[in-house]
Amino acid sequence: MSQKNEMHPRNPYKNKPPDFKALAIEYPEFRKFCHYVSNGKVLFDFKKDAAVRCLTQTLLKKDFRLNVELPTGHLVPRVPQKLNYCLLIDDILKANEITKNVVGIDIGTGTSCIHALIGARHFGWKFVATDGDEKSVQVAHDNVARNDMNDSICVVHVNPAVKTVLIDVINSMQDSDFSFCMCNPPFFEKSEQNDRFCEEPSVSQDTYTNNLSSEVRSAPHSETIASSAELYVDGGEIAFVNRIIDDSVCLRDRVKIYTTMIGRKSSLKPLQQRLQRFGEDVKFMVHPLNQGKTKRWMLAWTFAKSISLTTLIKDRPVSLQLPKPAIMRIMQEISRLDGRLTQESSSVIVAEFKSVTWTNQRARKKANALLLGNLTKRPKWDTSNVACEANMGVGDGRDSFSDAGNFVESKSISTFKEFTVDNATQAYFPLPPGETPRPIVRIRINVNSENLFDVVSFDLIFGSKQHLHQLVQYLKNLLCR
Numbered sequence: 001m002s003q004k005n006e007m008h009p010r011n012p013y014k015n016k017p018p019d020f021k022a023l024a025i026e027y028p029e030f031r032k033f034c035h036y037v038s039n040g041k042v043l044f045d046f047k048k049d050a051a052v053r054c055l056t057q058t059l060l061k062k063d064f065r066l067n068v069e070l071p072t073g074h075l076v077p078r079v080p081q082k083l084n085y086c087l088l089i090d091d092i093l094k095a096n097e098i099t100k101n102v103v104g105i106d107i108g109t110g111t112s113c114i115h116a117l118i119g120a121r122h123f124g125w126k127f128v129a130t131d132g133d134e135k136s137v138q139v140a141h142d143n144v145a146r147n148d149m150n151d152s153i154c155v156v157h158v159n160p161a162v163k164t165v166l167i168d169v170i171n172s173m174q175d176s177d178f179s180f181c182m183c184n185p186p187f188f189e190k191s192e193q194n195d196r197f198c199e200e201p202s203v204s205q206d207t208y209t210n211n212l213s214s215e216v217r218s219a220p221h222s223e224t225i226a227s228s229a230e231l232y233v234d235g236g237e238i239a240f241v242n243r244i245i246d247d248s249v250c251l252r253d254r255v256k257i258y259t260t261m262i263g264r265k266s267s268l269k270p271l272q273q274r275l276q277r278f279g280e281d282v283k284f285m286v287h288p289l290n291q292g293k294t295k296r297w298m299l300a301w302t303f304a305k306s307i308s309l310t311t312l313i314k315d316r317p318v319s320l321q322l323p324k325p326a327i328m329r330i331m332q333e334i335s336r337l338d339g340r341l342t343q344e345s346s347s348v349i350v351a352e353f354k355s356v357t358w359t360n361q362r363a364r365k366k367a368n369a370l371l372l373g374n375l376t377k378r379p380k381w382d383t384s385n386v387a388c389e390a391n392m393g394v395g396d397g398r399d400s401f402s403d404a405g406n407f408v409e410s411k412s413i414s415t416f417k418e419f420t421v422d423n424a425t426q427a428y429f430p431l432p433p434g435e436t437p438r439p440i441v442r443i444r445i446n447v448n449s450e451n452l453f454d455v456v457s458f459d460l461i462f463g464s465k466q467h468l469h470q471l472v473q474y475l476k477n478l479l480c481r
């Protein structure tokens with residue numbers, strides 16, 4: 001399903017896709033990839049890599065006055081998607097009043113140098129653009145020079161074998177602080193090589209295509225041809241972004257806002273969990289980046305106390321109408337749910353929860369009654385028919401991308417023959433001394449007095465939207481009767 005309407009509201013391509021007919025009339029090289037059909041419409045062949053390459057070059061020329069070389073065998077950036085990413089960064093910068101002398105770092109700029117070129121031309125930002133591939137650095141440098149942008153963009157070659165991706169570059173520029181960094185990391189782990197892409201020797205030994213000649217997979221909507229450095233990295237995008245996170249822990253607010261694009265939904269959770277481990281020191285957020293049929297995400301984080309990332313959360317605050325005085329009743333209920341309350345003003349409170357206590361209330365009550373009540377048949381807590389054996393890995397157990405510290409094997413052993421047991425095992429690891437567990441959800445509650453009632457709105461500071469909606473529903477059931 002097309003996700004055009006989820007594009008950034010300021011993206012000019014949001015409600016106005018490229019007019020292929022007009023482009024075909026204006027640009028003869030673009031015309032070669034168009035077919036006229038009987039109703040006068042122009043069809044564009046997205047399936048061919050050369051056509052997509054030409055579309056990107058034409059849009060950059062027409063809409064950004066950029067003359068960009070995109071060599072065959074390398075990724076072709078999609079202009080609306082790249083603009084979406086820059087616009088989101090622009091939103092965060094503007095919301096934090098960072099509007100002058102904006103300097104960004106583009107990690108892994110590729111041959112196109114696309115983020116830096118669009119960022120400099122459209123938003124007036126300056127850039128340091130890095131890449132680990134010498135050819136990409138050369139082509140990116142030529143693209144910058146061809147567009148007379150040497151004063152705004154400095155392209156730097158970095159050693160991709162070095163574990164850090166930001167520290168060396170930043171330390172080589174002693175006096176500069178950076179407003180933000182951005183990155184479109186290689187997504188895939190090397191072992192996935194054969195699943196998604198196959199070699200394309202007609203271009204070069206190092207070129208891959210997603211146009212697999214397989215009976216199982218249908219042909220892709222649009223062909224992607226790329227080099228191995230653009231597609232693969234040890235550990236995939238999770239490992240790459242973890243390297244940026246590691247660097248950010250050392251660099252702290254020498255970069256005000258760290259951002260990266262994320263290509264796979266499954267990468268979001270481990271990366272957010274990783275950031276969560278830095279407790280109150282770090283703020284982070286995820287925002288979707290949609291274009292066409294592709295869904296991507298931007299992960300942003302900051303160590304700077306002055307930076308707010310919540311300004312980007314565009315969801316309407318969830319609200320309830322309650323009889324007056326609503327704030328007292330809300331505070332009572334939140335305390336009953338083991339929430340911690342901080343009063344910010346007479347009408348604003350912040351509530352945080354370390355666990356979800358508002359779901360399964362009936363089951364909770366029943367379990368409590370069983371434990372505390374005077375039932376004739378009480379469970380015998382001190383006897384067991386089952387023994388449990390678990391083999392653990394080494395490490396602190398909190399990294400989900402290795403076996404370290406997680407269960408290697410876990411089994412339940414019945415003390416009766418022919419007696420089977422279900423086995424569910426959960427482990428808790430003590431936090432290092434001095435570290436306090438971070439709440440799973442934090443919500444700002446704002447109470448506005450109207451004539452006859454109070455309007456209570458709930459804003460998610462962090463945590464899952466699902467938890468917020470469940471909690472509000474729970475309070476509604478309880479307080480709106």
Ligand SMILES: C[S@@+](CC[C@H](N)C(=O)[O-])C[C@H]1O[C@@H](n2cnc3c(N)ncnc32)[C@H](O)[C@@H]1O
Nearest residue numbers: 077108109110131132133160184185186229230
């Ligand atoms: C997916 S491509 C992104 C290219 C371009 N930024 C875009 O969005 O179209 C990833 C890029 O990261 C580069 N890269 C890989 N490891 C790197 C490292 N350690 N430091 C900098 N760049 C790296 C690759 O050479 C490749 O050009």
